[in-house]
Amino acid sequence: MPTLKIDEKEITVEKGTTIIRAAEKLGISIPYYCWHPGLSIAGNCRMCLVEVEKMPKPQISCHIQCQDGMVVHTQTETVKKLRQHVLEFLLVNHPLDCPVCDQAGECWLQDYYMKHGLYESRLDENKVKKSAKAVPIGPTIMLDSERCILCSRCVRFSDEITKTGEFGIFNRGDHSEIGIYPDRELNNKYSGNEADICPVGALTDRDFRFKCRVWYLKKTDSVCPGCARGCNITIEANLERPQHGSGERVMRLKPRFNDDVNDWWMCDAGRYGYKFIDHDRIMEPAYRKDGQLKTLDWNEAVAGFLTIFRAMTAQSKEKIAVLLSPQMTNEELYLAKRLFVAELGIKKVLLVGTNPDGDQDELLIRSDKHPNRKGAEYLGLIEEKSSVIKVLNEAEKGDLKALLVFGQDLVSLYPDQKVDHLLQQLSLSAFIGSNHNFTSEQAQWIFPAATYAEKDGTCTNFEGRVQRIQKALPPLGEPKPESEILMLLAERLGFHWPYQSQEEIFNELSRSAPQFKGLTYQKIGKEGIKV
């Protein structure tokens, strides 16, 4: 364990720790471009040079490992001059097209120029012309090689993380350009990360390009609901300038570092899977009769629904089935169980959410496309297809009167059971969910729910890690989070529930389900906790 001094501060680090990492631990930030903690060390940008006593030349802090007794200086005049000159070199052939560059505002050239550059330009020469200007290199990424600083992060990502090897550096000297090998395309399942790791505007995200300037984005930590991995993400939304990005609110998702879950990465399916938040939403409660849909306000809808439902719970509760979803949060599942099982005594409370087959890899992607199957399991809800089919067969035979479906598209999941007809024929059918699907098209009562981006709560990933999702936006239109819908039903049914927040629900849940014992939102924190 070497002990060294960086800018007069002493630190002891693990053997093999690089200077830049040790400095980070001390809160000393050393600028860098090519270094990325998730990739191999290239050492080419030369931005992280520092002075080390007894070493004749400045050293790159991303590569040099700490030695006992080392004395490092990161703020000397020499170091400052070196940074300034590296920046000047990097900008010699950079187009400085910031006003029309989508990276502006999160560009490391801009940021470091303001922090470490601030020199007068003395460039009188023409710039070297590069070949690729706004060239799509795959479905997700646009290449602008004149903006590239040749840090080789993209090359290393495709070589080392996805191992797909699409990128290379072509030509030599200041004619070097990054690019895709001939007859290849950047179309791997993690291609969006290339835009994240590009420190400049050379690789931009085709989905996000020109939708919104980054400084208008409101960022909220959350968890991707796309599969059972639960990659940590940031939801980036534009709420103040609705005229941008054709009125959509969520502009993009970005991965958020969590070395226990997703490192720095996320898959493209998750990254671009946010469109449902602002599209095809169920905006208002509604009632369908004889094929006619009538929109209602929440009071009317709940009252109308409960008139029938209340009577059923009194007379024939064995003929009611409630189908919950592993898309729901722990809190929502807990409340649903409390209402339907504990308070009302309904037996047929089942979990629905079938997995598509295949599509799992070594990196992040899980074949289970539901974020909270493990949480449901901990709350005693395990999906059994046979039980669901049994319930649907009973409905077919007229032995079931009411079917309440949370979120899942039952019609598509059980094509042989003719669910669309059942939903119409039953005495009572309801769909509680955020977006239109075949099930919502047939159900008699429709209650619009918030998406994950519009509510708080927790999910439990496939490894048993409990993680928090947080409200990034208000619900679009009239939807309410499922927990609020459940609380509203409970209240109108005469139950007195005390919850003021999701946290209070969680605290109660953690006392009742052994896996969650002792957990609090505070303990879960930003990175989640494995149970």
Added chain:
Amino acid sequence: MEKLISRFFEIQKANTLSVYLEEDGYEVAKRALREMKPEDIESEVKRSNLRGLGGAGFNCGMKWSFVPRNTGKPIYLVVNADEGEPGTFKDKYILEKVPHLLLEGMILAAFAVGIHKAYIYIRGEYELPFLRLQEAVEAAYAKGFLGKNIFGSGFDLEVVIHRGAGAYICGEETGLLESLEGKKGFPRLKPPFPAIVGLFGCPTVINNVETLSYIPFIIKRGSEWFAKLGTERNGGMRLFSVSGQVKKPGVYELPLGISLREIIYTHAGGIRGDLKLKAVVPGGLSAAILKADEIDVKMDFDSLKAAGTMGGSGGVVVMDEAMSMVEALRVTMQFFAHESCGQCSPCREGTGWIDRILNRIINGKGRPQDLDNLLDIGAYLGGTTICALADGAQMAFLSYLRKFRSEFEEFIRKGSYAHA
């Protein structure tokens, strides 16, 4: 003065095995493999003060001693025959005229370090040297001088020739290794050094053609004799490639302590047309240029370093009074800009930027502030990059500007050749 390597340059068909054998070729290796211990060869080479003659000038035996012998991995010998330093053509002579001497040196080096596989990375443009080398390797294999059980000694050495594709940077030893592995010739971050992690991740000895070619002489006649030929810490002799405006350009094998003046005036016949000497590049294009009044310097690595330049590859480029330093520097910097691999920001952008400024000046559009800007840009060009290309470019560049500043100033003022 006695000639060692260059003695063979004058023998007809010394490139053939039969002639080489007539000159007692392979006798040293044969005897060493039968009678000597590997560690004795290594210590002989170390004591001989043989320096790396590719350009870095590192003690050859010392370099061998860094190689770990018991890692369980194979150790490789890589011969750097990618002679690309402008003004240097001595390896070409060895490869063309006496390739068996290199092979004999390789056998001795391989035996000393415990190596059974060697690669010769030869410059792509070297057509005849390649053909002669290939012929030599085939002939040596046929005679049992390479391959399994060399000379019946039980020692094996396989030799593979690999042709480069025309990049100067592939002569940088780690760029060479990358290229040899089939990758783009990007020099590697160090540490680890190739002695520990080299070719295919294994310990590797990389030596220049000329360096290896001196080893048979050292083993034959002893380290003490060889060391005494040179100066205190620079053993033996080296091949100086002399070009430019001299009467007799060529390769001259001379002791390391010889003065530059003697090389130019005694051996290369002085300046063509009996013009005045203006400047000399003493060790390949990457070395700092010397003015006419600096040529009494001794041509060993240490003396040249003390004089602010370097021994480098031994490429001596002589310029007479008619030479424009502005044009000479422009050509020099064009070379570095063209050959920078493009990895490190200062080298990639700096060499190209300087090249464009010099071109503007040559085109008569220089500005008074250009010189100070150039000096400042040059100050940050080298010393901070992965390999030594930028260091060489910087050393050469700054030396022209500093030593011939008034010529540059005058050129910028007049907008045309100052000497005309």
